[in-house]
Amino acid sequence: MRGETIIVVRRVQVGVDEGNNPVYETEQETVANVLVGSPNGENAADSNRPDGIQIDADLYFPRSYTGVPLRGQSVIVKGRKYRVVGDPFPVDGGMTPTDWNMTVPVTRSDG
Template sequence: MNLIQGETVTVIRREVERDELGEPSSEKVTREAVGNVVVAPGSTSDLDSSRPEGVTVSLTLCFPKSYEGELRGCSVEVRGTEYAVVGDPQRHTPENTPGDWNLTAEVTRTDG
């Protein structure tokens, strides 16, 4: 029995295809299900007074060592909601990760 239970999330990659003039012509979207991802709540914060209904929500996702993809520029669907990956998450060194997870990513979304 594991003390920490992961769940399945979906990594979404969007690639913009450009025409001969360099203008966006279409978008290719790929979705990849990744299991055993630990989802931890992050901070929530209200936006300033100009957006009284606005809120920013973040989560911290810990991806398993078996996941070999990169997350820069991606978004991740967690429990039916899409979040943008912040920055360029990097893997921890193997010597410092005795458990099942070695890639930590912060994801965020803004509502309102």
């Protein structure tokens, strides 16, 4: 198996403005060899969005990923931006049968 290359998009605070409000910029990190699970799409349950759809998928990050925690971050997969759900963390139980050890659930809403 071979994964795809995705982009992790992070918001980082770079300072504060005159009103002491945080100022953010984005940084991007390319991550290779990420397995992309099949997305599932379903109609949004919100009655205010009759044409809305929510797409959820799982990404499987490689053991070689040493970037910052993914909580609150976004990822770009095949040109589409998704939001990371929860606080994914690597799982190593002593066995290393594959190159991937972290499941990252992502979601996107359209419409």
